[in-house]
Every structure is written in C-alpha cells, then in structure tokens.
Amino acid sequence: MAPPAGKWVKLKPMDKPLRKGWTTGACAAAAAKAAWTALATGDFPDPVDIVLPRGETPSFPLARHDRGEGWARAAVVKDAGDDPDVTHGAIIEVTVARGNPGSGLVFRAGEGVGTVTLPGLPLSVGEAAINPGPRAQIEANLRAVSGGGPLDLTITVAIPGGELLAAGTMNGRLGILGGLSILGTTGVVIPYSCAAWINAIHRGVDVARATGLSHVAGCTGKTSEAEVRRLHGLDERAMIDMGGFVGALLKYLRGHPLPRLTLGGGFAKMAKLAAGASDLHSKATPVDPAWLIGLAAELGAEGDLLARLERESSAARILELAGNELPLAATVAARARESALAVLAGDVAVDVAVFDRSGRLIGHAG
Template sequence: MRYGWTTGACATAATTAAYTALLTGEFPDPVEVWLPKDRRPAFALATERLSAGSATAGVIKDAGDDPDVTHGALILATVSPGEPGSGVTFRAGEGVGTVTRPGLPLAVGEPAINPMPRRFIAEAVARVAASHGGTGDVVVEIAIPDGEEIARQTWNPRLGIVGGLSILGTTGVVVPYSCSAWIDSIRRGVDVARAMGYTHVAGATGSTSERVAAELHGLPEGALLDMGDFAGAVLKYLRRHPVPRLTLAGGFAKFSKLAAGHLDLHSKRSQVDLRLLASLAPPIGEQILAANTALHALELAQAAELPLGDLVAAKALATAADVLGPAPVEVDVLVIDRAGTIVGRAPG
C-alpha cells in the first residue's frame, strides 16, 4: 500500500517554500523537506502568494492509501518577519485549532501544532535562513481551509481543540492502516525472534516506547515487535508460540485501555475509561472524572503524588496475563510519557 504524508510534513514543506520566497522572491517548486530516517520528499506547490511583508505557500495533503479525513486538504503556511531574537512564533490560521483544555502536549491557548511538527518547521526555517541570509525570526501561521468542518469528524472537539484541525505527525509519514497486514507482520516478528533464539522480546505502541524498552533491556532490533495498537495480536500469538520473556511498552492513554481489558488500542475501537482511572486514585477520583484526557488524569495524579502510572501498569499486566493463560511467558509492563520517561512499571 502507498504511504502518504502527515499534515506536519505538508506544513513544513509549505513553510520552507514561503520563507524561501520571503527571502529570495522565488518559490521553490517542488520544495524538499528533511524528515527523520533521512527521508527527503519533495512536494509540489498548490498555492503561491508573495507580498511586501509576507509569503504564503500551500501543499495538498496526500495520505496515500490511508483512510485519512485530511486527505486532499490544502495546508497553507504564511511566513512574515518576527521580532528580533524571537525565533519561530506559531499561529493558528483558518481551520487550525487552538488548545482550550489541559491534558494535551501543548499549553492552553497554543495553536494545535504538535511538538514534532513544530520541530520540523523550526529546523526548516533555520536551514532556509542559513542558506539565504535570514535571521530565522519569523511568524509562521498554518491554515487549512475547511479545517473546522473536517475537524468535526475527529476527536478534536471533545478534546477541547476548537476552531479546526491539529497539525500532527512524529515521522512525517502516514503508514496505511491495514489491520491484517499489521497483524501478520507481528506474527512474523515473533517467528523471526524465535528463530534467532531470542528469549526476550518487546511489543511497543510507538517509536518512543520502543526505544525506551530497547535501551532499558538492551534488546536487539530483531527482538522488537511493531505492536502498534494490536496488543491482543501480540499476546494471542505468543500464547501459541511462546518466548520466555515479553516487555510491553506504551503510552499512558494506550495502556489505560489495556488496563481496562481492551486488546485493540486504536481510538476508533476503544476509549480511555476515566471511571477506571478514578477508581485507582480515590483521593482525587472526582478530579479525574472531570479530566479532559488520560494525560490530564496522569498529571493530576502526579501532582497529588499518587502512583497512577504504576497502578495502570499493574492492571495492564493482569490483562496480559489473562490472555497468555498458562503460556510460559514472563511479562513486564512499562508505561511511558511523551518525553520518553517511565511513569509506570509492573512489576514495580
């Protein structure tokens, strides 16, 4: 299946083109961007507009074969000079949301441009400035016409992101979501690990948790299973084809679902149960019930010095043990935050 590009990658491409035009008077088309893993995709421009004090460029998002609601959306970046020494200032234009509730990786009042896309854009601005004699002090406004309408098909309204979509993506790449292919790759990963004689494997929900598990336990690449949201697929296959030790690593929200007994952790098929989290931290149960997100619940517990991460890890471990049954597999669970810090562990 054909891969696509995230809104973050598209916004980076549009920003690169707009800032280049602001400094040189010409839009690069296509425009190349730098993404992790040495990817250097080039994007055709759909819109170019240059004025005395700003430049705007637009890229059409191609999500590949993924059923992404933002496929075909126009991602616009308008770049204008910022105050000296200000660096890159982000603003939400038409169709890009603003954060209004805690519990997200952005402060309340900030444009819904996630940390990794901000990093991509800031690095792109620095490269353009170095190449064309700019200062790198700019205001970058990202807009998505019709973004507010599209956002109604997402979780943004419920999360308190108002006015439009979020600019997302940790790698810049959209991997087509094929359940059967993904599950098959998990099974093949277990098969390879067993064939290599590995006695310890790790299943992680994402790249950050995978890195933490690998570094903590010194695991080779061949022992890492690309679990994603399919915790059940890992556990059920290991029940039939056991490996002596399994580490499960993932974010707090994902593993809150596993703690509740869900084996498919995708947002379309399972949701965080705040009632469960509240029951694990009775002193602040009412606060957790009113929390905006799982991350918000964790922050509340941390502020109250309650080990909610460890308690979620323990319940996730119990779910895993139930699925594995009598299979000779010893399991440990690592709950990771967005910064790569272990916030919960079982056994402790």
C-alpha cells in the same frame, strides 16, 4: 470499470506494498519552506523539497501560493498514501510573515487548526496545536533557506475545513478546540500503523492525569461508551476511544497510572481480551470459538448443549445458545479483567463491562 452484472470477479492478491504518505507536519514544513523561500528570494520553488528527520527528501507540488509586503503563503495537498487518514486530500496552508528582530519563530493557528485549552499535552495551554515534532521540522527546513541567519518569523498554519474534519477525531476530548492538530514525529505516514490513534489514546491519559481525573474508561465503540458513561456517571473527558487498541491503553497506563480504569465493549471483543489478545481488531485477532466453547465447558456445558456449541463459529451465536444456563458473559468479563490486571501490574483498579449489541449490560467484573 464495474464487472458485468451477474458475474463473479476473483480479486487478485495485492502484488505491491502499500504506499507510504506524508504527515500534516511534513506538509506544513514544505509549505513553510516554499513561503519563506519566496519571502527571502522573490520566487516560489515548485515543487519544493524538504529533508525529514530520518533523511527522506520528499518533493511537494504547490497547490497555490501568494505573497505581499512582508509575508508569503504557500499550500500543499496532503497525500497520506494508502492510509485511511482523515486529513488525506486536505489543503495544508502556511503563511510566513516577518517578525520583530529577536522575536524568533512564533507559531499560530490559522483556520482549521486547533488551540490547546487543557493541560497534559506537550504544548502549553493557549498554544496552536502544532506539535513539537512538526515545529522542529519546520524550523530545520527554514534554516536551510536562511543559511544560518536569524529566523524572526510568524508561522501561521491553516487547514481550510479542518474544524469540520476535527469533529471526527479525539481532539475535542483532549481540549484541542477549533480544528485539527499538526502531527508527525518522522514526517512519514505508515499505512494502517494507526499511530495517530494510539497517540490520541496516550494523550487522553495525559490530559486525564493533568486535569485531576481519577477514573477513565476505554471503550471499543460508541454503544459501549454511552453505556459505560451511564453506568459510572463519567465526564466525557474521562472517555478514551480505544477501539481495538486495548494493549496500547494498558501499557501506557502501566507507566502513567491512574487510580481507576473501566474497560467496556461488546462480547466478542471482550472475549478476545479475556483470551489474552492485546489488539481486538478483527483483522489482527479473530474470535476463537474453541476457546469460548472450552470456557463454556468449564462452566458446566455438557451433552446436547456442548454438542450444539461445538457446531458454532460465531461469538454471538455461542453466547445466544449459552443463554441463561451459563454465566458466560460474566466469566468473560472476569477473565478480561484478569488479563488487564496482568498488564497493569496492580497499579490500577479495573472493572470490565460487557454489553450485547443492543447496549444491555450482560457481564460486569471488578
């Protein structure tokens, strides 16, 4: 119910933990098990129970089911818990069809599930974008039904509307075309862990390496990304949407280096990196005005200017007051570059570009 007009409502702190959810891989395993059970016995289990790699045994109600000669289909609705997952509420549908003797398990992409078109991913080019973890979960739960018998089956996974949902993911840049990926190593979605985003950052580096790119760019948002592409003339495949996860990108590049990296972002986020932060999201790392004011003092701010800076609490306002008197943005870029190089241990050449809110380059180092 909405509060009465003109009344302030004091929000209570959360008194219970965030609810976990289930990955697309776990949902696909549940739908596959339900379909295979119906194909083997004539009856669909509803709900259907599965076992996940860490021993969890979630139960999934079926959203719909159908069968015919030699095939059965079942679908479940993905529940991502309290995680803001793009696939929350999506239908995960699996068709299980009998294959030729000795064919084993064959995985195919149905409607809304992508196909791999570039090397560097843990799947071969031309394969359905059903990751190894979910494939293993599906197989384990099918074997529980078959009792150890042969599994000569074609497994087709579909997500109706998935191609439209995939437009909001990094799949296109990774060369996964036609829809979403079926993901999940453990089967469990931990709210706000952002594991899928970090995984996409890692896969972006893998694809860049496999396709021979020598220069990639990690940017914090669309404005900085567009300007970095313009600055360096980079192909879209070289662009990695790192958001605030600069630490995840740098640590992965340390073990999987490329010759060159550009980091691009707004002044406030790059100031956090310059101060040594590895997670630039506002909830994880707020801007430290005292650090910025100290940097301004190092650059020569004194007297009235320093007094005015000390009254400010926002990075944008500190930058505005510094104006043309101090090379604050350029120094933030240089310090951010030093922070990045310290993580990379010298294996990657780095430049850092800092932009204002309009997209104007105001600081560049390296």
